[in-house]
Amino acid sequence: MVNIIKEQKGNVLSVRLVGSIEETVSFDQIIGQTGGELHVYCKEVPRINSVGVKGWIKYFQTLQQANVRLTFFECSTAIVEQINLISNFVCGGTVESICVPYSCGQCKSEFIAVFKAAEIKSMGQMVPELKCAKCSGKAVFDDIAEEYFGFLSR
Ligand SMILES: [Zn+2]
Incomplete structure (x- = not known):
């Protein structure tokens, strides 16, 4: 089930998606038609399944x-x-x-950091080490850069 938080400012409609995108999601119903610009915030989408992907693209x-x-x-x-x-996603x-x-690397805790796509690109499809909020240890990117940032070189 997805919840939507909408905000219209001028000709920009901002929507924040909260929840997994699955069979039951009808974007037509929850966002509807819009003109101008649409800003979609997706931080709180933990998963999307194949039916959800079809609905999204449509x-x-x-x-x-x-x-x-x-x-x-x-x-x-x-x-x-x-x-x-x-x-085409x-x-x-x-x-x-x-x-x-x-x-x-020290306490093994996992977290998410938000980066601008342009920023990652300008660093050569890399992200810097960060300080762990729990133990102040060194935290590093926890995926495969060529795969995770692959779309940036398209
Ligand atoms: Zn730590």
């Missing part, structure tokens, strides 16, 4: 055809996975920022 393609400017923010790891798998939209998984 909905955002309709907006793409209607010339809505799409921008995706704070894409969760589940969303980044789909962006890498399906070249963002339907002509822009990926502004993504969630990057980290793990601490």
Whole structure:
């Protein structure tokens, strides 16, 4: 079940998706049609299944055809996975920022940091070491850079 938090400012509609995207999600119903620009915040989407992916692409393609400017923010790891798998997943939209998984080498805790796509690109598809909030140890990117950041070189 997905909840949506919407905010309209001028011609920009911002929507925050909260929850897993599965069979029951009808984007037409929960977001509806919009003109101008749509900003989609995806940090709180823990998973999306294959039916959810179909519904997602169908909905955002309709907006793409209607010339809505799409921008995706704070894409969760589940969303980044789909962006890498399906070249058309963002339907002509822009990926502004993504969630990057980290793990601490010392206490093993895992966390997410948000980076701008342009920032990761400018660092050569890499992200810096971060300080662990729990133990102040060194936390490093916890995935395979060529795969996770692969979409940036498309
Ligand atoms: Zn730690």
